[in-house]
Amino acid sequence: MSTATASSPSSSRTTLRNTVIRLAGNSQDGIQSIGGFLARLAGRTAQEVMTYMTIPSTISGGPSIFQVHLGSGEVLSAGDESDVLVAFYQHSYDDHLNSLRQGGICFYDSGEVTELKQERGIHHIGIPFTAATVEAIGGSAKDRGKNLFVLGMLCSVFHLDKEKLVGIISKQFGKKDESVLRNALLAFDAGFGYSVGDVEQFALAPGEATDDGHRISTDGNQMLTMGLLAGGVRYGAAYPITPWSSIMETLRSELPKFGGIYVQAEDELSAVCMTIGAAFAGHLAITGSAGPGLSLKMEALSYASMAELPLIVVNVQRGGPSTGLPTNVEQSDLMQAIYGSHGDCPRIVLAPKDVEDCFYIAFEACQLARKYSCPVIILSDQALSSRIEAFHEPDLDKYWLEPELDISPRGEDFKPYPLDKITRHAPPGSKIASGKYPIVTGLEHDEWGHPSGSPKMHTAMTAKRREKLVKLAEELPAPAIHGDQEGDVLLVGWGSTFGPIKESTDRLRAEGHKVGAIHIRHLHPLPGGVEAILKRFKHVAVVEMNDSGLYGYGQLAMLMRARYALPHIQSVCKTDGLAYRIREIVTAVEKILAA
Amino acid sequence: MSTATTAVSTTAAAPADKLTKKMLTADHPTWCPGCGDFAVLNIFYRVLEKLQYPQEKIVCVAGIGCSSRFPYFMNTHGIHFIHGRALPLATGVSLSRPDVHVFVFGGDGDGFSIGGNHLNHAARKNIKLTYVIMDNFVYGLTKNQTSPTTPVGRKSKTDPTGSIDRPINPMKQLLATGATFIGRTHAAQVKHMEAMFERAILHDGFSVVECLSECVMFYPGAFDDSTPRKGGNFETIDETQHDVTDDVAAFKLADNLAPGKFGVFYQVKRPTKNALEQKWIDDTQAKLGGASQKDILRKRFEAMR
Numbered sequence: 001m002s003t004a005t006a007s008s009p010s011s012s013r014t015t016l017r018n019t020v021i022r023l024a025g026n027s028q029d030g031i032q033s034i035g036g037f038l039a040r041l042a043g044r045t046a047q048e049v050m051t052y053m054t055i056p057s058t059i060s061g062g063p064s065i066f067q068v069h070l071g072s073g074e075v076l077s078a079g080d081e082s083d084v085l086v087a088f089y090q091h092s093y094d095d096h097l098n099s100l101r102q103g104g105i106c107f108y109d110s111g112e113v114t115e116l117k118q119e120r121g122i123h124h125i126g127i128p129f130t131a132a133t134v135e136a137i138g139g140s141a142k143d144r145g146k147n148l149f150v151l152g153m154l155c156s157v158f159h160l161d162k163e164k165l166v167g168i169i170s171k172q173f174g175k176k177d178e179s180v181l182r183n184a185l186l187a188f189d190a191g192f193g194y195s196v197g198d199v200e201q202f203a204l205a206p207g208e209a210t211d212d213g214h215r216i217s218t219d220g221n222q223m224l225t226m227g228l229l230a231g232g233v234r235y236g237a238a239y240p241i242t243p244w245s246s247i248m249e250t251l252r253s254e255l256p257k258f259g260g261i262y263v264q265a266e267d268e269l270s271a272v273c274m275t276i277g278a279a280f281a282g283h284l285a286i287t288g289s290a291g292p293g294l295s296l297k298m299e300a301l302s303y304a305s306m307a308e309l310p311l312i313v314v315n316v317q318r319g320g321p322s323t324g325l326p327t328n329v330e331q332s333d334l335m336q337a338i339y340g341s342h343g344d345c346p347r348i349v350l351a352p353k354d355v356e357d358c359f360y361i362a363f364e365a366c367q368l369a370r371k372y373s374c375p376v377i378i379l380s381d382q383a384l385s386s387r388i389e390a391f392h393e394p395d396l397d398k399y400w401l402e403p404e405l406d407i408s409p410r411g412e413d414f415k416p417y418p419l420d421k422i423t424r425h426a427p428p429g430s431k432i433a434s435g436k437y438p439i440v441t442g443l444e445h446d447e448w449g450h451p452s453g454s455p456k457m458h459t460a461m462t463a464k465r466r467e468k469l470v471k472l473a474e475e476l477p478a479p480a481i482h483g484d485q486e487g488d489v490l491l492v493g494w495g496s497t498f499g500p501i502k503e504s505t506d507r508l509r510a511e512g513h514k515v516g517a518i519h520i521r522h523l524h525p526l527p528g529g530v531e532a533i534l535k536r537f538k539h540v541a542v543v544e545m546n547d548s549g550l551y552g553y554g555q556l557a558m559l560m561r562a563r564y565a566l567p568h569i570q571s572v573c574k575t576d577g578l579a580y581r582i583r584e585i586v587t588a589v590e591k592i593l594a595a
Numbered sequence: 596m597s598t599a600t601t602a603v604s605t606t607a608a609a610p611a612d613k614l615t616k617k618m619l620t621a622d623h624p625t626w627c628p629g630c631g632d633f634a635v636l637n638i639f640y641r642v643l644e645k646l647q648y649p650q651e652k653i654v655c656v657a658g659i660g661c662s663s664r665f666p667y668f669m670n671t672h673g674i675h676f677i678h679g680r681a682l683p684l685a686t687g688v689s690l691s692r693p694d695v696h697v698f699v700f701g702g703d704g705d706g707f708s709i710g711g712n713h714l715n716h717a718a719r720k721n722i723k724l725t726y727v728i729m730d731n732f733v734y735g736l737t738k739n740q741t742s743p744t745t746p747v748g749r750k751s752k753t754d755p756t757g758s759i760d761r762p763i764n765p766m767k768q769l770l771a772t773g774a775t776f777i778g779r780t781h782a783a784q785v786k787h788m789e790a791m792f793e794r795a796i797l798h799d800g801f802s803v804v805e806c807l808s809e810c811v812m813f814y815p816g817a818f819d820d821s822t823p824r825k826g827g828n829f830e831t832i833d834e835t836q837h838d839v840t841d842d843v844a845a846f847k848l849a850d851n852l853a854p855g856k857f858g859v860f861y862q863v864k865r866p867t868k869n870a871l872e873q874k875w876i877d878d879t880q881a882k883l884g885g886a887s888q889k890d891i892l893r894k895r896f897e898a899m900r
Contacts, residue, residue, distance in 0.1 A: 044900065216899035229892055235691045237683075256879040257891050261690050261872045266716035270683035273676070277687020280674050281695075285687070303677050393896045396889050403888075407651075428654045428672040428688065428695045435618065437650070439666055441675040450622060450667065 018071040020079030021154065024096040025088030027064035030147035033172075035066035036388060037151060038160075040168050042070050043217030043390035045161055050499065051388040052078030052579060054327065063091060070158075076499035078387065080581040086150055087113055088129065097122070107153070107196070109146075125196055127153065136190030137183045145187035152191025162192065214393040220384030223358035224314065225250045228286055230359070230394070231366025232401035233312065234260030236286040237274035239267055242326045243385040244290045244316040251286075258403075268296035272313070276300060279309040280440055282405045282427025284366055288314030288378075291333050292323065298341040301375055303442045305345030305465060308423040310369035310376075312362075317381040317495075319577045328577030329383040331495050332546040334555040337377045338524045344462055346469045347375040349524035353498035355389035361521060363399050372468045373423045379523070381545075383496045383579045409433060415447040416440065419460055422468055469525045478529025479518040486536035487514025489589055493543045494520045494556055497580050501543055504585035513593060520556070531564050539592050540569045543585055548573040614647050616640040621670040631782035631808030632662050632729055638785055639669075639698075639727075642792045652695045656685040658705040661736045662729035662808065665700035679710030682717045682726065689724045690869055696796075697724040704734050707743040707763045718774040718801050720868040725795045726803045729782070730765065731810040732817050739813040746853065749814075765805045766849035766860050770842055776802035777845070777861040782809065783822050784829055787857060794859065800867050821854035832858030839863075 021038070023031040035051050042049035052067040069079040081101040087093035087108040093116075100106060103121040110126030118124075133146040148169070155162055169188060173181040225247050234255060238248040251262040265271035271287050278285035289297065294315045304311045317333045319325025333340075337349045348368050352361040358380060365376040407429035416438040417423055426438055439449040444461060446452045481490075483505045493501040498519050505517040518533060520526065534540050542557035548571050553561060557571040572588040574580070612618070619640050626632050643653065653671040657663035659678035666673030672695075676684045681699050689697045706714055706728045717726075733751065734740040740753040744765070748757040769777045776798040780791040788806060795802035807818045819825040837858075838844055845861040883891060 040899075214896070214900050216896055218899045222899070226892065226895065229895075235687070237687065254895070256872075256876045257883060258888050259876055259880065261876070263686070263690065265683065266712055269680060270686075270713055270716065273680040273683035274687035274690075276676075277684040277689075278691040279687075280684070281688045281692045283691050285691075299677055300680065307674075393900070396893055396896075400889055426672075428692060429651055430672075431651045435670075437621075437670050437672055439673040439675060442677055443675065 016158075017073055018069070018075070019084065019158065020067060020069045020082040021084045021086065022065060022067045022082035022096060022099055023086045023088075023150070024063070024065045024092035025086075025147075026092075027061040029064075029088055031064060031066045031088070034147045034151045034154075035068050037165065037168055037172070038068045038070065038154070039217045039388035039390065041160060041165050043215045044164050044168070046215065047072055047390065048075035049217060049388065049390045050075045050078050052383070053386055063095065065092075065096065075389075076503040077582060078579065080583055084154075086154075088146075090114065107150075127194060127196065132190055132194060133187050136186050145183055148184050148187040149191035149194075152188040153194055153196060154191075155188075156192045156194075157196060213395070215390055216393045217388055217390035218355070219246075219386055219388050220352065220355045220358040220380060221246045221316065221386070222250065223355055224352070224362045224378070224380060225254070226394070227359035227362025227399075228312065228366065229254065229258065230396060230399050230401070231284070231363045232403040233284050233286045233366060234258055234403050235262070235275070235278035235281075235283045236312075237263035237265040237271040237278075238287050238289065239265050239271045239293060241268075241290045241293050243318055243382045244288050244293070244314065246385070247288055247314060247316070260403075268293040269300065272297040272300040276304055276307075276309055276311060279304070279311050280307075280425070280427065282407060282425070282429070284310060284312070284370060284403065286312040286314065288316070290316050290318045290326070290382075291320045291336075294333060294336060294340065298336075301347065301377075302341035302343055302345045304375045305341070305347055306343070306442050306444075307440045308373045308417065308465065309425070309440070310373050312365050312369050312376050312378065314362075314378045314380060316385045317379060319382075325577045327382065329381050329496065329579055330546060330575070330577060331379075331381060331497075331544050332555065333379060334494075334523065334544075334546070334559075337379055338559070344466070346466050347377060347524070348372065348469065348472065348522075349377045349379060351379040351495040351521060351523055352384060353495065353519050353521060355384060355387065356391040357498075357521070358384060359394050360399070363401075366401055368472070371422075372472060373425070374465070374468060379495060381496050406430075414438070416449045417445060417447045417461070417464070419447060419464055473525035474528055476522050476525070476527035478527055478533065479520060481516045481518055481533060483509055483516040484514045485516060487516060488537065488593060489513065489515050489539040489541055490534065490537035491515065491517040491541050491543055491585070491589065492520065492534075492556070492560070493517065494523055495545075497543055497545065500580040500582055500585060503582050504589065507582060507586055508589055513589075515589070523556070526560075526563060530560075531566075534560075534564060534566055534569065538568065540566070541572050541589055541592055542569060543572045543580065543588075545575070545580065546573055547575050612650075614644060614650055616644055618650060619643060619670050620668075622667045624668045625664055626661060627812050629809075629811040630661070631731065631806075631810070632665075634782045634785055635662075635700075635727065635729055635788070635806055635808060636665065636668055638788045638792060642789060642796065645793065646796065648696050654685075654688055654692075654695050654697050655700065656681050656688065656697065657700045658710060659736070660702040660705045660734075661810075662700055662702040662731075663705055679705050679708070680713065681705065682710060682713040682722075685724050685726075686717055686720070686722045689722050690872060693723075693869060693873070698796075699724060699726040701726075701728060702735075703728065703730040703732065703742045703744045703763075707765065707768070711743070711763075714768070714803075715772040718769060718772040718803070721773065721775055721800045721865055723800060723867045723869045724802075725792075725798075726801070727792070727795075728765065728803065728805045729808040730805050731808050731814060732762075733810050733814040735810045735813050764849060764852060766852065766855075767846060769803055770846055770849070770861055773801075773865075774803050774861070775800035775863050775865050776859070778802070778804040778859045779806075779855070779857050780804055781807045781818065781821055781829060781857055783818070783824075784857070787829075787831065791859070794862075798862065800865060818854065821857070827854065830854075830856050832856050832860070834859065 275287035544554035658681035
């Protein structure tokens with residue numbers, strides 16, 4: 001039992017507003033599923049949650065963690081350090097004790113972890129997870145179910161809503177054999193009933209989230225897929241790659257319900273080309289991948305810009321270059337998204353800021369692809385793809401686009417590439433009144449789609465393709481400023497760093513600095529109105545998870561310096577393949593302020 | 596019509612115009628005088644006139660190469676795509692638009708080299724479309740480099756002392772990867788070509804016709820050995836002797852393609868991917884009891900609560 005040497009944890013006597021629990025084990029121990037249960041529970045009890053997980057990129061398993069940040073107020077990051085560590089093995093203990101805050105609590109499997117380090121006032125509580133689980137379930141269960149034992153224990157320690165949690169477990173296991181659910185609940189009850197000693201009075205404050213509408217909890221890849229379905233996507237093709245695959249898996253199994261088809265293609269090139277085929281056929285279609293796959297798709301993406309076909313492309317970014325770090329997070333594909341293809345080929349680039357926003361950004365991508373008839377790239381990332389958050393269910397009455405195939409007859413004046421208008425293709429099946437059928441092409445062309453090498457035509461058509469984006473930039477709203485509206489430093493972020501940047505801003509303001517933050521969801525084109533905001537601050541720090549490169553600027557910082565020619569734009573970059581911690585951002589900004 | 600979308604379409608009442616060669620003709624071909632591809636184009640017009648598909652339902656797809664300029668010369672819906680990827684593009688059209696007829700045109704470089712892997716997979720999946728490969732044994736558009744069907748020993752700008760790489764055997768490749776209609780014809784034999792095209796188009800599945808089509812500029816005389824007026828022998832497959840459903844026999848028949856035989860090597864019925872996907876859609880939707888698409892998505896969200 002507890003071997004605490006420091007003063008007993010005072011926080012355990014009070015009600016907690018926030019707690020960070022890190023579960024460390026091996027990937028086959030099912031710690032992801034406990035994390036999932038906790039996250040879903042948070043969704044049902046109006047609490048906020050953000051999870052963070054690592055999985056080994058090998059199939060046979062290996063060390064894995066799942067971190068859950070539960071809170072009754074706003075939860076913006078997965079937590080810099082944990083309050084509670086659950087260590088399944090000695091190696092889990094050794095590798096993750098450092099993540100535990102001073103005076104934190106470590107539950108460990110006393111059958112596995114034998115060498116303890118008495119440091120920083122950490123409370124150690126040894127419980128025989130494995131032995132107790134085997135005892136509870138009996139028979140030949142071995143150690144399967146110890147994750148549920150731990151879940152039961154955590155439920156008791158944090159006074160979580162047992163009834164709801166059991167409901168969630170039953171829903172999950174109820175689909176399987178009856179004995180599976182019985183064993184799961186036996187293990188859960190054994191953990192719940194286990195006496196863990198002096199931390200039993202922990203209680204998590206009830207959630208504060210307002211209760212208008214339903215709350216759901218899920219990961220970014222799921223929400224992105226839901227946004228695509230709501231936005232009217234019914235066709236596409238892709239090739240499996242981490243961390244993109246779960247989007248294509250969901251599309252493959254969901255689309256038949258909607259009468260659509262998602263194709264597993266033989267390679268990345270075929271995937272994007274099949275998708276362009278569906279777009280040419282008159283549908284809104286989507287392909288996606290991670291960095292290496294995007295590299296392979298670039299030639300066809302250039303075609304889609306030239307041929308002016310609507311197309312949605314998702315890049316769930318991971319660590320690069322090359323195969324890089326397949327299960328880590330990085331934001332190093334921004335330049336590729338904007339400029340990665342040959343030639344001047346304008347396309348729209350968007351990035352969701354959190355799991356909930358994956359839905360809305362995917363929905364917006366559907367609207368923009370149709371409106372501007374060009375490729376729209378969504379830059380998600382590995383952190384968003386797998387972490388679970390809880391939020392309000394989107395209102396489908398507001399966010400729903402009926403998929404429509406327009407093969408109505410086209411008038412005498414129909415041209416596929418009119419210079420004075422945005423292209424609206426007439427897909428196969430449309431009768432053309434003039435009797436002149438259109439051709440969609442990758443060669444530079446005239447207004448009818450026929451090849452043209454005329455210098456004037458190339459200039460005019462290049463402008464036609466570019467002006468769509470210029471127009472879009474004018475229509476986009478300026479990003480809202482969080483915190484001070486003018487002052488010492490403006491933090492600029494994009495993608496999954498939204499939460500950590502916001503929390504860092506709050507912390508820096510609490511320290512007395514005048515700090516604001518903007519988050520760029522529309523990366524290309526950049527919205528009008530950004531320049532004016534940049535000018536209201538003494539320093540601008542663009543926070544990115546990519547390399548500051550040869551010239552000292554990360555990818556968005558480089559673009560913003562080129563776009564606005566403002567010398568006070570600086571970079572805060574890192575390349576460790578991990579999500580930003582609050583203190584990393586705070587320290588970097590303090591350095592800028594001190595200079 | 597695809598069930599995924601609400602189609603805004605014409606009323607079917609108005610009688611369609613009779614499809615004529617004149618209606619189908621577009622730009623004058625950019626091919627060199629004497630190019631075999633002219634004959635292919637003319638026969639394709641003729642077959643379409645015979646089949647009388649509605650003009651707006653005909654889709655011509657091509658990649659890159661001389662022969663891949665084909666869609667510009669057809670007054671139908673068309674798309675000129677990128678090198679080697681005409682088949683994946685056409686797959687996207689075919690699967691998402693069961694109401695249109697998809698035709699793919701290209702050369703040996705596009706089909707067997709840069710797009711070689713797509714040929715294997717389109718065949719394996721049995722995508723419903725017709726693919727005409729105008730094989731001239733050389734890269735013409737880029738002016739005389741070795742192609743994947745160039746015979747060993749033939750000199751080109753990339754093989755100045757003669758090609759050393761074994762050429763592809765198109766018939767055997769198509770047999771091995773599961774194409775359900777495999778034909779071989781010759782641009783100088785228009786009657787034969789017409790019969791092959793018509794049979795390929797009427798086949799319900801992935802149908803491929805390899806059509807030897809001479810490049811008069813960079814490989815003149817390539818097909819003299821199968822051109823009777825140049826002293827060659829145009830030998831057709833006798834289908835009373837060859838069982839077109841026998842893949843082993845077809846494989847043996849393809850042993851020597853210099854100049855080899857012409858006709859249907861292989862034809863079998865196998866469900867198309869188009870049909871199999873539609874069956875999955877139908878089975879899935881049957882279980883949903885006519886729920887609206889929005890309600891189907893709402894159910895997904897309910898499961899996340």
